[in-house]
Amino acid sequence: MAEDASSTALSPRGCADGKDADPAEELKAERRKDDQEQFECQEQLECKMQVGTLEEEEEEEEEGSPGAVAAGWMLDFLCLSLCRAFCDGRCEDFRRTRDSAEDAQFESDERITPLESALMIWASIDKKHDKLHEDIQNLIKIQAIAVCMENGNFKEAEEVFERIFDEPNSDTPLKRKLLMIISKKDTFHSIFQHFSYSHMMEKIKSYVNSVLNEKSSTFLMKAATKVVESKRTRTATTQDNSNDTEMETEANVDIGKRFVWVWEEDNNLRSGVKKYGEGNWSKILLHYKFNNRTSVMLKDRWRTMKKLHLASSDSKD
Structure with a gap:
């Protein structure tokens, strides 16, 4: 009988044949549901509290932790090293330093070309709105289209054009010029010769050099310079003391004589x-x-x- 009762127990949602569930069972199920919801709410509340605590700890770490400050110095130093390696043309050093900082990441959308991704990053670092930054931005746009056309991908060139000039009110001479070139499929237009890839790289180097001149006195570099200078001073002092000792010894011999x-x-x-x-x-x-x-x-x-x-x-x- 117990087995039959167990096997024929009604579910809270009723039997499969459409019969209603037992009222007592419905009440129990409702209580279990309430308890479960209360438990889940409590878990969410505790989770939010933990996240809030972690965020506060992270903020405190950013504000006052020596480790966070040191990490910032190291990141500044790596960025500075990247800029210098780039300007000096030291490709191997550039790759090694880049990998030390973080791997290069491009857009997850496969349609986005590397130069489009670079254009997005370049736009994000524009703070002063200076002419050099704007010139480089236009050069990246030109090269993003030029690369597609040089490879014979005129359809892709049109798509890149639409993405980089997606603002409806951005009717500029450059936009009109590039649109005409794409429509005519003029791969060897003079604009690509004048605003070439090498010209773009030279402009970027000029920009990076200006950043280096402005940011060359980072704390870590200052501290390292002080350490090197201190070592040199100690070495020079040791040599001077050694020379003085030799001179004093010789003088003492002479005096003794x-x-x-x-x-x-x-x-x-x-x-x-x-x-x-x-x-x-x-x-x-x-x-x-x-x-x-x-x-x-x-x-x-x-x-x-x-x-x-x-x-x-x-x-x-």
Whole structure:
């Protein structure tokens, strides 16, 4: 009986044959539904709270975390290195530094050509609205169409044209010119020769150089420069100290040689004391020959000679 009751239990939505569900079962199902909804709401609320906490932590990290600040310095340095490698034509260094920062990403839409993607990125970095930036933007537009036409893809050139000049009020001389060229399929038009790919690259290099001149004093580069200069200073100081030590050693040797008392000087000192008396050092120095001695040196030497019993005079200090 229990098995039959279990097998014939009605679902909350009623039986498959269209019979209504048991009222008691409906009530239980409704409660289970309410409990489930309440549980899901609670989960969503907790999830939002966790996300909010994480966002606050990320904001705090961006504002005050040393790690975030250091990461910003490193990213600035990588961007600076990219610009320099690009301007110097060091392709391998450019690729290596680029891969260190992040992989190049183009649009997920396969119809978007690389130059169109570059045009979108270029438009996003326009802050000063200067003429050089505008010139480069027009050059990218011209080259985006030129590449398609050079490959014989005139239909693609039309599509690229429609995408890059999608604003209805953007009726410019460049737009009219390119539209005419595409309609005539004039692949070798002079505009493509004058505003060539190499011309575009030179303009971009000029722009990047201006950025380098403006941003060349990034903190990480400043800090690295200080470290290098400090090492050079320490090396130079060490070399100077080494040279000074060598000079001092040589000078001390010379001084030692110069101030060593020889037998003739000791004999002259004994004779002087015997003739003029102890204490008359200036008179002794004047009348006897000594090797660059002073009165004080004579006095000190006489004291030493008496201690060593080298003085023949019985005079005292």
